[in-house]
Structures are given as C-alpha cells and as structure tokens.
Amino acid sequence: MSLSTTPSSITPPAARPAAQPGPTRLELLAAMLRIRAYEEKIVAFHAAGPFPNVCTSVGQEAAAVGVVSALRAEDQILTNHRSAGHLLARGADPGRMLAEVMGRSTGYCQGRSGTLHISVKELGVVLTSTIVGGELSLAPGVALSRAMLGGEGIVVCFFGDGAACEGIFHESLNLASVWNLPVLYVCENNQWQAFVHRKETMVGDHVAPWAAPYGIDSLTVDGNDVESVRKAALHAAAQVRETRRPFLLEAWTYRQRGHMEPHDQSYVDPAELEAWMAKDPISRLEARLLTDGELTTADLEALHAEARRAIDEAAEFAATSPYPDPSDLATGVYA
C-alpha cells in the first residue's frame, strides 16, 4: 500500500460495498456540524468562564465522522481526551456529554469523568483514557474479548501522532499482530502533540509507515475530506472484519485550536494555520455540495441553525442538571 508525505496526493482505495446503505453526504455534513456546534458551545462556555478545562476536536470532524460512519453497531470504540467527535458521531446524546463535562449527575459517567474520559458502554464506546497511549494499551484486550467470546465486531482505537511516539503504541501493534486481533487503529495525525509540533519530536511526517514492520497494512487518507475518510475506513474496517487482523488508518488532519481552552495558538506558525484553515473539513464538504447543486445557501443556513438548536437544547439540559451528591464521592470505586 502506497504512502505519501503530502496530503494532496493521498487517495483512498475504492471502498468495498457497505453492508447497509450508508449516510448521505447531507447526513455526513449534519454530523460534522453537530460536532462543531458542540465544541463551539464549550468554547463559549469556557470564555464566559469559570468552566472545566477542555480539549476540543475542532478541525478534526471529518476524521471522526468518516471513520465512525463506516462502523457497525456491534463494533467497539476506544478513544482519548479529544473524543467529542467520536462520541457524537456514534450517536451520543450531547446533553449527557455536556452534563458530564459540567460535572453533573446526569452525565454519562455521573460527573466522575468530566470532559477527558467519557465512555458510553451502550454505544460501544467501551473505554476512554486520557493518558496519551492509554487507549492503545487497552485495545488489544478488548479485541481479545471479541476474539474469544465470539461476535463479528471489530475494535477501533482512536489516537494521535503524540500517542504514536509512546512506547505502548509499538507494544500494542506488535501484540495485536502476533495474536491476530481485529483492531482498526486510527491515528488522527493532527500535527500537534500538546504544545509541540510533531516535526520537533517525530521522525518523518507520517505514522502509517510504522505499521509495516509489525506486519500490519496501513493507509494514509486526507483526514479533512469526510468522504475520503469514509471510503478509506470502509476499506480498512472490511479488511479487519475479513482477516481478523489489525489495520492502521492514518487521517491527515489538523487541530484548529490550541491544545486546550483557553485557546492559545501563539506557538503556531500562522502560515501553517492559514493553509489548514483553508482546508476546513466542513467548508470543503459544503462547497462541494453547493457546487453539485445538492444544497442551497438557505439549506445550509437551516442545517447550521438546526445543529446550534440541538446543542442549545443539550446545554440547557446540562446546565439545569443537578450536581452529584458529595456523600456519594467515594462510592462505586469497587465493584
């Protein structure tokens, strides 16, 4: 499988036929708008402060929606601290997510996770670790359960280029390969490792080539093109399903905001930022839909308004939800 170092030359292979009819382009757009609206709401809350620290996924919506749209209900997901996109794309309720971020008892984890480690077992988002690389350490075990307990589901593990520089990335790929585990590793290479550009800390531009020495096929896709991501993810997921072996998909994307709120990009090269903002995943799909006549400007405004309305409603639910009772502080530590 060929690898490229420039995103412009990244072309996904033809997707294998989907098992069920997939989402329309408008649905893909709506899913991305929902994520963007959610993150913008969090940014607004934070600016109005005081509000918990958060890491947003603005700019990475196409990677989340493209990959998650290629999954089936029986598949399982592990994710990380920049997880809002994955959760919302999987169908998580933004009200319960915001409630979790705001420390309310109605949150998915009863306010005990906060923004950084939200898991939603009923949606198959089985474990979330904010320790960079934590999700990589857990993924083979989840896949081992699948392999030993039956079922056709695969395990998708979202991580970033920062986690790929952790030793556990290599341990995880090696074991998943040696044990033939059905893990679809998805590296969202967003160019930034917390406050440091990956160019300073990582050999080469891409993570995908690191799969080959472990006998794992890989592919790099333009992570800011949701349709390309979806095609590549369908291909990758189908291969994992058929071979019951791991695959590494690298989404080449960009973190549009600072590592965490409050937003600070004083350390970011303005030219790089400008170039990536021009490739914003939502604007690109919108332009394509407008050009193709699938959408009018009025339709677009309505879609944006609907996304904002849904998130406003979610925020209202979260903000009016009760805080957990302090007397329950130390309960549920042990099973």
Next chain:
Amino acid sequence: MTQMTFHDAVDQALHEEMARDSRVLMFGEGTATKRKALLKAFGPARVRNTPLAEGIIAGTAAGAAATGLRPVVDLLFAPFLCFAMDELVNSAGKLRYMSGGQFSFPMVALAMTGGGWSVGAQHNHNLEAWFVHAPGLKVVMPSTPADAKGLMKAAIRDENPVLFFMDIGLAFAPGEVPEGEALIPLGQAAVRREGSDVTLISYAKTVHTCLAAAEALAEQGVSAEVIDLRTLKPLDEATILASVRKTGRAVIVHEASRLCGVGAEVAALISEQAFEALRAPIVRLTGPDAPAPASYPLEQAFAPQADAIAEAAAGLVARTLEAAPIW
C-alpha cells in the same frame, strides 16, 4: 490435606478456576512455557506467552477484563510492575469509578518479590504499599501455600483488579493445602497464634519470622499473638483492633521499607481506633530505606529477624511492667 509448594498451590488454584469458568485465561512472560499442565488442559487460546512488555500485558488484561474476560497475568517480578503502572493504576484501578460504574475489571496481576534468590533490587522490591495507596485495586500477599491457593481463587472470582504478590522466599516452601475449594475471602486476616501480652502483625515471609519470635518469647514467659494480614487491601481492621485491644501492645513487621509502608497504615489505624487500649508505643520492624542487595547475607539481613522481633516485643512488655500506663 496435601503437601505442596506455594508455587504449585497457585497453579492448582488456576487449574480449578479455569475449569470452573471458561472466561478465565492466563498470559504473561513464559506462562505457556512454564505452566505446561495448564496449557495442556486449556489450550493455547487460554494459556498464552506474551512479549516481554509489561505495559501491554497489563493493558491487555484491563481491556479484556472490562469486556467480558477474567484474565490472570504473570508479570514475573514486582519491580517490573513499574512498566505496567499506567495500565494497573490509571486504567484498571480508576476506570470503573471514572466511567460511573459502567465497567469493572475482574483481573489478577501476579508478581514475585522479596529476598531469597539473590536477584538484587531490580527483581526484588517489596513495593506492595504503592498499590495499597492506589484506589480501585486490591492487594494480597499470602504466607502459606493454603492461603496462596485460597486467595488466588478468591482473587480470580473478585470483580476488582487484584495484585497478587508471591514472596520469593516462600515460593518453593512446602505446606499443607486442604482438599476442595478452600476459598479464603479477600480482606480476612488470620490469627496464626493466640497470645495475650503483645500482638505481632505481619504478612508474607515475616509471618514465619514472627512465629519463631513468638516461640522464643514464650520461653521467656511472654505470650505473643501473631496476626497474618494476608490481604493488605482491604485491610482486616477488625482483627487487628480486636487483638491490640486484648494485648495492649503491637509490633508490626514487614520486609518492605518502613517509610509509608503497610506498617505505617496499621500503626495509624491502631493509634486512631485503639489508642485507649495501648499500654506501650507501637513498634515497627521493617526493611531499611535501601534497594534490596543481592549478596545473600545482606539480602537475608534486609528482612527483620526473629531475635530482633522478640527483643522489641519483650521490651514493650518489660516497659509497661515497670511503669503504669501513662493514660
């Protein structure tokens, strides 16, 4: 009763639990190579060798435990747990609570430690207190083959992650193991010897040292009670407090270093909850704040000795005989 070593008792527990529950599996460094009978009985899917990579072994166990399996992992020597701290402490220990109870982590991590093989400080480091301090984890460290079997079976059936420490000095010491299930609940200490003048509190190999000290004390007319904690977390507070309320004196003994060790917790517990019963200060006899040496005589000297324990206990008794209680 059957005579068997500590090591074989653990093996028997694994065998019985794997036969009882198909979700139980074991993997680790050399697990399939060394546990041939287990491999033969349960096959390569349930008895696996792994890379020498403790992080991914423990992480895989945590991921598997959260999604339906009940793994036992052999991480060999306790200092190797340093490579698995994120997976054990941050994932297995915390993610149940952090997920609002959506997941549990029924898994056992096995590791050896303690003097006996002259392996030096990177194979021998009694760091069990680190895990007592970590929320969500349970910690056991047995002193006999019977307890090793009964506690291993209970640990496998527990819904929480359990650190199971095997004392190297006891690994191949034989002992009597009862037939049948012989489960030992986690969190239950054992009174190894009853006494009325002083309580010797310990776990793992130094329980035997305390029993030797109690024998010597008896010859001096001092009646020592010996408590084997067996489980370090949850701690059997009731057994400790009941004994100290009876004797009024406590000597706490372990091979691990003193600072923030399990003995500090036991001493604090007694001070907080049985202060009125104390007739003398609490004494701790522990390993020093030093890496474990390899040289056999030094390694043996690292752990508290029976004569020192007897001397400390006799000193407490003599002290309170000379003076009335100060409170």
